[in-house]
Amino acid sequence: MKDLHTKTVKQETPKPTWLKVTYDQRKVDKMTHLLDGLQLNTVCAEANCPNLGECFGSGTASFMILGPNCTRACRFCDVPHGRPAPVDLLEPTRVAMATKKLNLKHVVVTSVDRDDLPDLGADQFVRVINEIRKYNPETTIEVLTPDFQGKTELLDRVIAAKPDVFNHNMETIRSLTPKVRYRATYDTSLKVLAYVKAHAPKDMFVKTGIMLGLGETDPEVYQLMDDLRAIDVDFLTIGQYVQPSKRHYQLREWVPMSRYEQYYKEAMSRGFKFVASSPLVRSSYKAREELEAVYGK
Amino acid sequence: MLKEVHMPKLSPKSDEYFFGTWQKQPGDAVKQGDILFEVETDKVISEVQSQEDGILKAQLVDEGAATKVGDLVATIEVNEE
Secondary structure, eight states: OOOOOEEOOOOSSOOOTTSEEEEOHHHHHHHHHHHHHHTOEEHHHHTTOTTHHHHHHTTOOOEEESOSOBSOOOTTOOSOBSOOOOOOTTHHHHHHHHHHHTTOSEEEEEEOOOTTSTTTTHHHHHHHHHHHHHHOTTOEEEEEOOOGGGOHHHHHHHHHTOOSEEEOOOBSOTTTHHHHOSSOOHHHHHHHHHHHHHHSOTTOEEEEEEEESSSOOHHHHHHHHHHHHHTTOOEEEEEEOOOOSTTSOOOOOOOOHHHHHHHHHHHHHTTOSEEEESTTOOTTTTTHHHHHHHHTO | OEEEEEOOOOBTTEEEEEEEEESSOTTOEEOTTOEEEEEEOSSOEEEEEOSSOEEEEEEOSOTTOEEETTOEEEEEEEOOO
């Protein structure tokens, strides 16, 4: 993990009091120590997630494969953009062993974008899924993938490895996508989700997530929900964008809780099987709950 | 025995935070898990829990002040076994 030693900069819009987490140093230190020994990157640390204290404190983490550096520089994201690392063929086994060591019932695997690789990183997802299954047959697996530039032959490979949940984030509404994301388009992401849903086994769920506070309006968010339901996306996560630094996309609004509740109702009424809508919701935050919700256990 | 409370690393990518509000005052009894103080990091407001049982003796950082990881923040008189 890179330690950038940055300062917290007072933002022009002060953080609302409900953007609050509890931190138990002893538990977090224990988890950090455990993860350091496993030589794995977590999206929790690389993306500087505000829920790190809670998730590490309860012994869970989301793994980020294919190195710490991303080939894209999306304006909302805190994962470093830089020279990508060589593909580590031992990484799949380490992820599988970490899943076992942490006794994870549900594991989330994401990656940086790897536009430099011929397979764009798809085969490493396959290897990781296979290794997790081999050593943890009871664990449900969720992948949170890049768009693989919309290449369906790459999506086919990941689908064939049968993750339980296939997540790809839309991140925001159509009009803001070019301002917020880099080399990714609204239509490519929609196409990825549509393709996966149409070609995946019936028991594989398709999931996406968006951030609020970027300047979106209600009708645009509802249009996004309609676009997702038109292709039968199952799960939706909605959370508050927190600007990582002054260099990143400027926060437009701390969205009040009432709007999360409103979006939750609107989304559920459109037929999503599971919706998580709250300021601190992130793609993989308490991800197991979505499967508990659909399976009723 | 007097135990020192130091500012924990609350954010993977930031080592300097703004001190928020004290949730315990000098002379207050504190238990492990009680919220001692709040800190604003780059991403969130973090409530920091006490790791000790005892009496809060001194608050060594002012509310609103800039504070770094490792700074001495408070002292707690720990209950002797």
